[in-house]
Amino acid sequence: MLNELLLNLARWLDSQSWSTSIHESIYLYSWIETTHVLTLMVFLGMLFVIDLRMLGAIFPNVPASTIAQRLDKPMMIGFVVMLITGFLLYYAIPVRTTQSLWFRIKVVLLIAAGINAFLFRAKMQASSNSWDLDPIPPKRIRIGAALSLVLWAGVVITGRTIAYDWFDCHKQLPYFMYWAAGCVDEMAALQ
């Protein structure tokens, strides 16, 4: 059901001329993709500094909340650019991306990273005055920071592997994999 819905949405996007224009452009797609990757330096770079501080590995002499607050803005600027360029990359190749197992895992990891960040922020605001000046924050904070880094590493690798066709719909795959990748037609053919 959801698979059909997503596929229909992707086909609708695919039928738009702007989508084709980006896809078939000589440079525009590469530029969007380069921007998407380079913003890693801004978004993930800032996140590295914040998470490493929460792990007690950098800026031991600066309060943890100060690092998190001062770097929040540049990090969010990087995130917004990533989100826009990421959407454009999806928009340029909607059908294949929708039916990409890697892209689906990536979206799940992104949501997980978002929930983790939200919980982390709440946890931090509730308790930071008790450990803000500690060079090494308490264990639950360190676990949250480590989880954040692991989830984003997962987002990076699944983003990269979208380019590989190992589990594309045209391959011979078991029914479960077709379902997970949303290969609606191939599922119907197997039944």
Place this chain on the structure above:
Amino acid sequence: MNKETLEKAALGFAVVTLISLAWFWTVQVGWVIETLEMAYG
């Protein structure tokens, strides 16, 4: 190295690098424009 020399080296390096990078990116953009003109006229 003493501080004055380092400061001069830093400024010199910065100027040379900025000029080289400006040249490098101008060449890249020029090349892109050339390709686009060949493709679309």
Place this chain on the structure above:
Amino acid sequence: MDLYPFFDWLDTSLLADISKAYGGVFAVVQMFHLLGISMLGGMVLVGDLRLLNIVMKDIPSEVVIENTHKWFNVALVIIVISGIFMSSAVALKLYYNTMFWAKMASLGAGVVFVYAIRRPLLKFDHDTIKPLTLRMMAITSILIWFTVAASGRWIGFS
């Protein structure tokens, strides 16, 4: 100095056997390369934006710069090791790729700049360094590392 023998050797080395045969291993190594780039970018940007008085204005720039050194080193090591592995998959192609050499040139310039100029100079009290010098260094630093990353991505397109 012709480096062709090195690329020829790399192309047939054990590393190349692995990087050419296993796409999954290549992707994982590339993930580390990208994470290394992010970490390096973060350290460079935090330091340089502080020198430009854009972020963390209430923390002394000496403290900011000092703290980024260690993780910049870690990131650079990760990037170089994973980069050599990735090169082995397409060693001979890289030898003839202009963008690859542009990237190596900017990487070389970046490394010399960081270890021979930026770090030694920033060991001094930043108040005693001319603001213009600090600003020029920060802009140069950001642009060099941006160029290294951008030309790196462009190797794949050219």
